[in-house]
Amino acid sequence: MPTDATVHLDDDLLGFHEIEGEGFDLEERQSLRRVAGIRTDLEDVTEVEYRQLRLERVVLMGVYEPGDDELSSLKELQALAETAGCEVLEGLTQRRAKPDPKTYVGSGKAKELRDAVLASGADTVICDGELSPGQLRSLEEVVKVKVIDRTWLILDIFAQHATSREGKAQVELAQMTYMLPRLRGWGESLSRQGGGAGGSSGGVGTRGPGETKIETDRRRIRNRKSKLAGEIKLMKTARDTKRQERDRNAVPSVAIAGYTNAGKSSLLNRLTGAGVLVENALFATLDPTVRKATTPSGREFTLSDTVGFVRLLPHQLVEAFRSTLEEVSGADLILHVVDGSHDDPEGQLAAVRQVFAEIGAQTIPEVVVINKCDLADPVVLGRLQRREKHVVLVSALTGEGLPELLQLLEEEVPHPETLVHVVLPYSEGGLVSRIHGEGEVLVEEHTEEGTRLEARVGPSLAAELNAYLVA
Numbered sequence: 001m002p003t004d005a006t007v008h009l010d011d012d013l014l015g016f017h018e019i020e021g022e023g024f025d026l027e028e029r030q031s032l033r034r035v036a037g038i039r040t041d042l043e044d045v046t047e048v049e050y051r052q053l054r055l056e057r058v059v060l061m062g063v064y065e066p067g068d069d070e071l072s073s074l075k076e077l078q079a080l081a082e083t084a085g086c087e088v089l090e091g092l093t094q095r096r097a098k099p100d101p102k103t104y105v106g107s108g109k110a111k112e113l114r115d116a117v118l119a120s121g122a123d124t125v126i127c128d129g130e131l132s133p134g135q136l137r138s139l140e141e142v143v144k145v146k147v148i149d150r151t152w153l154i155l156d157i158f159a160q161h162a163t164s165r166e167g168k169a170q171v172e173l174a175q176m177t178y179m180l181p182r183l184r185g186w187g188e189s190l191s192r193q194g195g196g197a198g199g200s201s202g203g204v205g206t207r208g209p210g211e212t213k214i215e216t217d218r219r220r221i222r223n224r225k226s227k228l229a230g231e232i233k234l235m236k237t238a239r240d241t242k243r244q245e246r247d248r249n250a251v252p253s254v255a256i257a258g259y260t261n262a263g264k265s266s267l268l269n270r271l272t273g274a275g276v277l278v279e280n281a282l283f284a285t286l287d288p289t290v291r292k293a294t295t296p297s298g299r300e301f302t303l304s305d306t307v308g309f310v311r312l313l314p315h316q317l318v319e320a321f322r323s324t325l326e327e328v329s330g331a332d333l334i335l336h337v338v339d340g341s342h343d344d345p346e347g348q349l350a351a352v353r354q355v356f357a358e359i360g361a362q363t364i365p366e367v368v369v370i371n372k373c374d375l376a377d378p379v380v381l382g383r384l385q386r387r388e389k390h391v392v393l394v395s396a397l398t399g400e401g402l403p404e405l406l407q408l409l410e411e412e413v414p415h416p417e418t419l420v421h422v423v424l425p426y427s428e429g430g431l432v433s434r435i436h437g438e439g440e441v442l443v444e445e446h447t448e449e450g451t452r453l454e455a456r457v458g459p460s461l462a463a464e465l466n467a468y469l470v471a
Contacts, residue, residue: 031094031109032092032093032094032105032109032112032113032116033092033093033094034090034091034092035070035071035074035091035092035093056085056086056087056123056124057086057087057089057120057121057122057123057124058081058086058087058088058089058122058123058124058125058126059088059089059090059091059092059113059116059117059120059122059124059125059126060074060077060078060081060088060090060091060092060125060126060128061092061093061094061104061105061113061125061126061127061128062074062077062091062092062093062094062127062128062129063093063094063095063096063099063100063104063105063127063128063129064093064094064095064128065095065096065097065098066095066097069344069347070093070095072343072344072347073128073311074091074093074128075343076310076311077126077128077150077153078091079261080150080153080154080157080310081126081153083157084153084156084157084160085160086124086126089120089121089122090116090120090122092113092116094106094109099129099131099135100135101132101134101135102134102135102138103135103138103139103142104127104129104131104135104139105139107142110138110139110142110143111142113125113139113142113143114142114143114144117143117144117145122145123145123146124145124146124147124148125139125143125145125146125147125148126147126148126149126150126153127139127147127148127149127150128150129149129150129312130149130150130151130312130314131147131149133181133182136148136149136182150312151178151312151314151316152178154310154313154314154317155171155174155175155178155314155316155317158171158174158317159171159172159175165235166232166235169228169231169232169235170232170317170321171317172224172228173225173228173229173232173316174314174316174317174319174321175316176221176224176225176228177225177316177319178314178316179221180218180221180222180225183214183217183218183221236326239326251300251301251302251438252299252301252302252332252333252413252414253301253302253304253327253330253331253332253333254293254301254302254303254304254331254332254333254334254335254409254413255303255304255306255327255328255331255333255334255335256268256303256304256305256306256334256335256337257306257309257328257334257335257336257337257352257356258308258309258335258336258337258338258348258352258369259308259309259310259337259338259339259342259348259351259352260308260309260310261308261339262308262337262338262339262342262348262371263337263339263371263372263396263397264305264306264308264337265289265305266371266396266397267335267337267369267371267394267396268289268291268303268305269396270396270399270402271293271303271402271405271406272291272292272293272303289304289305290302290303290304290305290327291303291305295406295409295410295413296406296407296410297410297440298436298437298441299410299413299415299437299439299440300437300438301332301409301413304327304328304331306325306327306328307321307325309351309352309355310351311347311348311351312351313351313355318355318358318359322359325355325359325361326359328356328359328361328364329359329360329361329364331361331364332364332365332413332414333364333365333366333367333409333412333413333414334356334361334364334365334366334367335367335369336349336352336366336367336368336369337369337371338368338369338370338371338384339371339372340370340371340372340373340375340376340380340381340384340393341372341375341376341377345370345380345384346384346387349368349388365390365412366390367390367391367392367408367409367412368384368388368390368391368392369391369392369394369405370384370385370391370392370393370394371394371395371396372395372396372397373393373394373395373400373401374395374397374398374400375395381393390408390412392404392405392408415440415456416438416439416440416455416456416457416458417456417458417459418456418457418458418459418462419454419455419456420453420454420455420456420457420462420465420469421452421453421454421469421470421471422452422453422455422465422468422469422470423447423449423450423451423452423453423468423470424450424451424453424468425449425450426450426451428450428468431464431465431468432451432453434461435453435455435457435461435465438457438458438461439455439456439457439458439461440455440456440457441453441454441455442454442455442456443455452470
């Protein structure tokens with residue numbers, strides 16, 4: 001019989017466990033836990049139109065360190081899975097210092113995961129992390145269904161959304177880069193012999209040492225990667241030429257960047273009427289869109305809508321989309337769009353800035369645009385306003401805050417550097433129009449000799465105006 005003191009101590013410990021989640025023995029702490037609310041009802045899934053084939057039925061599996069926000073991470077994985085066209089049946093998490101090097105969740109927990117897969121009738125397990133080739137193979141051997149990781153899931157979504165020739169080439173290159181080290185073990189057929197001649201009984205053309213199927217696949221993938229890299233390099237040259245033309249005309253460039261589904265395309269449409277595809281889905285925009293816009297005073301600048309970022313964006317995608325992401329790293333100003341209604345906007349800010357650092361864009365002037373302010377918690381908005389230096393609250397849906405954003409663009413978009421005083425004959429209306437479009441008119445006066453202007457312009461236009469300079 002336990003003493004009263006022992007009973008009281010056990011009660012205290014029970015309360016401590018419930019509140020803090022600590023103090024359990026190791027097995028309990030690392031047990032698989034079902035996450036409530038992680039499931040997709042069929043009527044909701046019918047709205048996902050990206051995949052025409054039968055929806056895959058999936059179980060989500062996340063391994064997180066103590067202190068991680070496992071619910072937020074798993075819900076984002078759920079959103080990714082639904083965007084790819086999956087029906088989410090179950091969400092499981094495990095807390096451990098780091099994933100098991102062999103099976104991601106540990107051999108014992110892998111068998112429990114297998115039981116969950118059988119009970120739910122799932123045909124796929126999606127893990128919230130990038131698994132090594134060995135982890136993928138070992139976990140598949142235990143759970144007996146297809147296992148994919150977060151990286152391959154994102155690559156799959158990109159493949160579904162890519163529409164332009166450049167976008168498709170970039171996604172395929174990223175997929176090939178990911179696939180190459182993971183060929184071994186993906187099916188028995190990959191190890192069959194092929195080619196050669198000699199004493200094997202494999203049939204005509206298959207005898208002798210030859211080249212194994214997996215070696216053939218690797219060679220083909222390497223050749224395909226080389227070809228894709230060359231195509232992307234040529235496309236990059238064309239993109240650089242267009243950017244140099246904009247630079248030559250001294251047109252300031254503003255890049256809209258941010259977390260996926262933060263409302264970047266909606267904001268671009270509001271500011272320019274670009275008519276860019278807008279969907280409530282992750283990675284709806286892959287191909288960059290560049291449109292002209294004007295400040296309230298009439299100065300022209302370009303607005304670029306870029307691919308959305310995400311937590312743990314696969315490095316293969318960063319490399320493959322580097323030429324596209326140069327729209328961000330080559331901009332004069334970044335509008336960093338954040339979903340103010342999201343559960344963790346600060347986490348989104350940090351994830352995007354990590355990508356900025358990878359592409360060398362961390363030193364570019366940045367304005368934080370908190371979108372969906374009509375749906376956001378005022379307490380969260382106040383916290384973000386105190387935390388960020390240059391911030392503006394907007395709603396691309398209702399138009400709230402857009403005048404303030406335009407005024408901020410008026411102040412932040414770089415001004416032309418060269419001050420000129422010119423008198424242009426009335427026959428040179430084209431030059432007057434260019435000064436208004438490319439420069440900043442300070443004084444304009446119509447005289448008998450022509451249009452007298454005091455303005456700031458770029459170096460290229462200033463050179464063309466030399467013949468009309470006056471004291």
